[in-house]
């Protein structure tokens with residue numbers, strides 16, 4: 265039977281951490297070096313995670329980072345989506361929609377201003393299906409590992425999810441750190 269759980273990072277067990285990382289290694293094979301050790305990406309660890317488990321194995325997952333970004337002259341607290349995966353044998357069944365929905369219900373409960381994610385353009389339709397909106401990526405500034413301001417990687421688009429903030433304010437979106 266499939267079970268969906270929201271886990272705060274303070275409650276994360278070593279067994280669940282391992283099962284999530286096993287899935288990450290399968291679904292992001294070029295990054296096995298990272299995910300065999302940690303779920304942290306570009307220095308950002310999740311504040312909470314949503315997992316779907318079947319027979320004790322994580323089959324779908326999303327991590328959510330808690331970040332205070334600056335947009336124009338105001339600060340927004342965003343729920344940043346990272347490390348989304350559905351194991352290959354479970355794809356095409358709506359599990360991605362289910363974990364993304366649960367993640368944003370939890371973000372609303374935790375009073376976040378908005379959700380924010382970066383992905384390849386092919387996935388825009390997948391996230392748009394559950395309420396995410398495309399935004400101008402040219403406006404996003406991140407800080408790389410050397411402390412230098414950079415644009416988003418060319419292969420990525422940016423999308424947001426309205427929570428308390430229904431429309432993304434105008435102006436440069438400064439991530440005040442690297443992307444996630």
Ligand SMILES: CC(C)(COP(=O)(O)OP(=O)(O)OC[C@H]1O[C@@H](n2cnc3c(N)ncnc32)[C@H](O)[C@@H]1OP(=O)(O)O)[C@@H](O)C(=O)NCCC(=O)NCCS
Pocket residue numbers: 291292347348349350351354355356357358359360382383384386387390
């Ligand atoms: C992204 C993912 C979670 C979506 O779950 P899913 O159950 O496959 O979702 P869907 O059934 O709606 O299908 C997703 C669509 O995106 C495509 N797609 C999935 N991952 C893709 C990727 N990395 N690059 C390009 N296209 C991708 C699929 O081919 C499919 O397209 P189609 O509907 O035209 O056939 C899952 O495909 C996955 O784990 N992919 C590998 C990890 C990954 O890329 N995560 C996203 C990081 S932002």
